[in-house]
Amino acid sequence: MSGLSFLQQGLSAGQAMGWMQLLLAFAIAQQSLEHLALGALGLRDRMIFVPRLVLCVVMGLGIGGAWPVWGLWGISLAMLWRYQGPYNGGSDKMTMLILSCLSLAHLAPSAFWQEMALSYLAVQLVLSYFVSGLVKVVNPEWRCGEALRDVFRFSAYPVSEGLRGLADHPRFLFVMGWAVILFELVFPLALLDPVALKLALLCAAGFHFSNACFFGLNRFFWIWLCAYPALIWFQDRIF
């Protein structure tokens, strides 16, 4: 298969769900192991994270049909209660969103409702980029590059003090800020073509990778990848 025909290929709903479950098994297992690594505090929550880990292995091996997905959804709900909200902000929200849509897709009484559940996830994934770009472009602080300087200057996210020095490169951050804003705003247009979508998803993964490097948001990188098969299916189904 040539590179171009690979990029043009879509996914069936079943294939998309299969890929998502495989990627989720890895991403959620990674999150769970990180929790268990927090010494005694992690072990205190082992009633949550050991079953979560086991369900990931089961789901990754493709055993148990929908049950591991439903089990992981229930545990994510318990985590929301335990931490009184997301532990890891947007990445926990995305984890719950994917699990909710997958759970509903498995529960769906017909192919139509299964597609509705997957479509909802695909639309939310597009919105996660577009809305993010929209709220930035209407903010003068983002348009002039000052907001991204502030992220490096004093926010809690840069992983080292050395990275704060990037705040002293306003022209570089101005260009980077606009590159992010424009990419997020035009992302929905990638739905018009299967090859453009794959390339846009590659750029988006690169964006999450850089966020992981600069701001330590490694969980965002893995969990956003998990939702990509739903969008590849959606593009093929609708356009």
Place this chain on the structure above:
Amino acid sequence: MLHLFSLFLPTVIPSWRFFKTVAPSPRIEYRLIEAGRVEDWQEDRPRPGHLGLGQILRRMLWNPEWNEQLYLVSCSERLIDEPSQHSVDEINLRVARLLPAGQQELQFRLVFVSREQGQIVKLVEYESSPVSLITLQEAVG
């Protein structure tokens, strides 16, 4: 049940407004108090001066301490927006777990850093009541 629903709803109808504005950013500082003798405030888990490429790549797969630190940022913001004992307890426990065992009392405060008229300013917005360090460490295990 209603509270659980209010926690669940934003996960399935997310706002996706990442970095809409760069809000004042919290830092946790703590001090130990022993028999009326009060130590200076210290920043909880200050970030390293520099991270090598290898460390950054390793953190793609393994970053538990940093993710806990991000959770503490969330707890700090929640403590100001919607004060709760849960946030106080989580901060106390997670600060205490990294300190050597001792008979002192632990107190933390939240310092919010922001930019105002071109200057970086720090504002203390919360100061906790001192609690026994050993009790916290026993609670952690």
